[in-house]
Amino acid sequence: MGADPDPYWTACRRGELAIQRCTACDARVHLPAAECPRCGGTDLPFEPVGGDGIVHTFTIVYRSFVPAFRGREPYVLAWIDLPEGARAFGSVVGCPPERVTVGMRVRVMFENDLPVWRPA
Amino acid sequence: MREPAVQGFAGRAAIAGIGLTELTRRSGRTELELAVHAARLALGDAGMPPAALDAVLSYHMNDSAPSLQVARALRLETIGWHNDISGGGSQTASILGDAAMLIANGVARNVLIYRAMNGRSGTRMNTASTGPQEHFTLPYGMAGPIPMFALAATRYLHDTGLTAEHLHAVVAQSRQNAAANPRALRRAPLSLDEYLAAPYISAPLRAADCCQETDGACALVLTDARLAPEAPRVRAVVRGGGPGCSAMDRAPDVSAIFSGTVAPMLWAASGMRPGDVDVALLYDAYSWLVPRQLTDFGLVRPAGLGDFLLARGHAGVNPHGGLLSEGYVHGLNNVAQAVRELRAGRETALVTGFGGSYGSAALLTRA
Ligand SMILES: [Zn+2]
Numbered sequence: 045m046g047a048d049p050d051p052y053w054t055a056c057r058r059g060e061l062a063i064q065r066c067t068a069c070d071a072r073v074h075l076p077a078a079e080c081p082r083c084g085g086t087d088l089p090f091e092p093v094g095g096d097g098i099v100h101t102f103t104i105v106y107r108s109f110v111p112a113f114r115g116r117e118p119y120v121l122a123w124i125d126l127p128e129g130a131r132a133f134g135s136v137v138g139c140p141p142e143r144v145t146v147g148m149r150v151r152v153m154f155e156n157d158l159p160v161w162r163p164a
Numbered sequence: 165m166r167e168p169a170v171q172g173f174a175g176r177a178a179i180a181g182i183g184l185t186e187l188t189r190r191s192g193r194t195e196l197e198l199a200v201h202a203a204r205l206a207l208g209d210a211g212m213p214p215a216a217l218d219a220v221l222s223y224h225m226n227d228s229a230p231s232l233q234v235a236r237a238l239r240l241e242t243i244g245w246h247n248d249i250s251g252g253g254s255q256t257a258s259i260l261g262d263a264a265m266l267i268a269n270g271v272a273r274n275v276l277i278y279r280a281m282n283g284r285s286g287t288r289m290n291t292a293s294t295g296p297q298e299h300f301t302l303p304y305g306m307a308g309p310i311p312m313f314a315l316a317a318t319r320y321l322h323d324t325g326l327t328a329e330h331l332h333a334v335v336a337q338s339r340q341n342a343a344a345n346p347r348a349l350r351r352a353p354l355s356l357d358e359y360l361a362a363p364y365i366s367a368p369l370r371a372a373d374c375c376q377e378t379d380g381a382c383a384l385v386l387t388d389a390r391l392a393p394e395a396p397r398v399r400a401v402v403r404g405g406g407p408g409c410s411a412m413d414r415a416p417d418v419s420a421i422f423s424g425t426v427a428p429m430l431w432a433a434s435g436m437r438p439g440d441v442d443v444a445l446l447y448d449a450y451s452w453l454v455p456r457q458l459t460d461f462g463l464v465r466p467a468g469l470g471d472f473l474l475a476r477g478h479a480g481v482n483p484h485g486g487l488l489s490e491g492y493v494h495g496l497n498n499v500a501q502a503v504r505e506l507r508a509g510r511e512t513a514l515v516t517g518f519g520g521s522y523g524s525a526a527l528l529t530r531a
């Protein structure tokens with residue numbers, strides 16, 4: 045089940061990455077959810093995280109299926125492990141796509157209110 | 165000695181007929197016309213008049229002809245159990261179980277199964293929804309299954325040590341197997357140099373690592389095994405899934421696919437073992453799914469996987485070229501091939517259906 049993700053995007057507009065935390069079991073929950081997948085808790089405030097991450101996996105898109113992104117290839121899509129214990133989706137920017145590796149340390153930044161990741 | 169099978173329908177349904185239209189890039193026909201053509205071929209193959217059908221099952225992603233329209237076009241005066249199951253590749257094997265349960269429970273005697281699609285000229289799969297996560301992935305330029313399963317593939321190659329050379333071995337073998345198959349859309353050999361020189365769509369996946377977008381239809385006629393003593397039997401069918409590439413936000417292993425969950429279910433439900441399989445029809449929508457399933461189903465040990473692939477130990481997998489080379493009728497054409505293999509004397513065929521980390525598998529056996 046999804047939750048109201050508005051606080052996530054509102055935080056993004058402040059330049060902050062805010063991830064839900066379950067007040068019952070302290071688990072970090074992302075992508076946003078209405079109930080904690082670990083304990084079922086429903087009190088899940090969005091709280092800032094440090095902004096560090098590690099590339100869990102990635103792909104380099106050479107042929108986009110999103111019309112607005114055609115002509116912008118190649119670009120990197122990745123799942124990023126956060127040390128707080130959640131996984132975020134985003135692009136990796138600030139280095140040539142072929143330099144991205146699994147396990148690479150990255151740091152969040154914001155482009156047009158969207159969190160993206162650059163080499164740390 | 166084999167353990168007794170635990171599924172009540174085991175061995176009680178038989179696949180009496182198969183039908184496959186021509187596979188093309190532009191059929192020039194409606195999905196309904198394709199479905200009816202495939203159904204008539206399957207009925208003819210089974211030696212059964214349309215009026216003998218009392219159930220019709222199909223699966224679709226809002227891109228097919230509804231079962232009632234097909235029944236009407238076949239001029240069935242009345243129809244019994246009929247269902248249009250919402251879903252894609254995960255249904256490929258489990259729809260055999262749906263039909264077998266109808267037959268074993270006396271609900272139906274003769275069941276038509278079909279999948280019809282204009283997968284190239286009509287509704288293409290490459291922008292199909294990847295689910296509710298899209299709110300968080302679309303803004304970054306992610307759409308459709310290819311980048312999604314490329315993300316899983318990167319991690320799979322990282323964890324296993326497999327490389328582009330191994331993926332090439334899968335695709336090249338598929339092309340080689342398809343060379344003698346006149347139905348196949350791709351039959352030309354693929355050298356390692358050609359493969360490596362081809363551009364990526366979504367690294368590490370090149371176009372050759374993805375199945376053929378296809379216009380066509382495939383149909384099967386299942387019947388009470390007592391009425392078709394010579395026909396291949398549905399021995400065991402399982403369907404399920406768990407954490408993995410369908411929900412990468414939470415999965416411990418984002419490269420996990422359906423087979424990690426359903427393989428143990430299949431061996432438990434059938435009382436059979438990996439060594440009993442003498443032909444494997446693996447859902448090869450993407451090249452890397454072949455090695456992943458080979459180890460998940462226990463057909464190959466993970467330790468020797470890379471060498472096994474380079475030595476083409478998988479030459480017997482998908483002997484018709486599979487979804488990578490014959491064509492992609494959402495996997496059902498692999499089931500048709502399983503029937504051909506069993507008719508030709510193989511004892512036991514494994515067929516699988518992939519829908520990310522959810523899917524299905526079936527064991528079919530010679531009569
Ligand atoms: Zn909790």
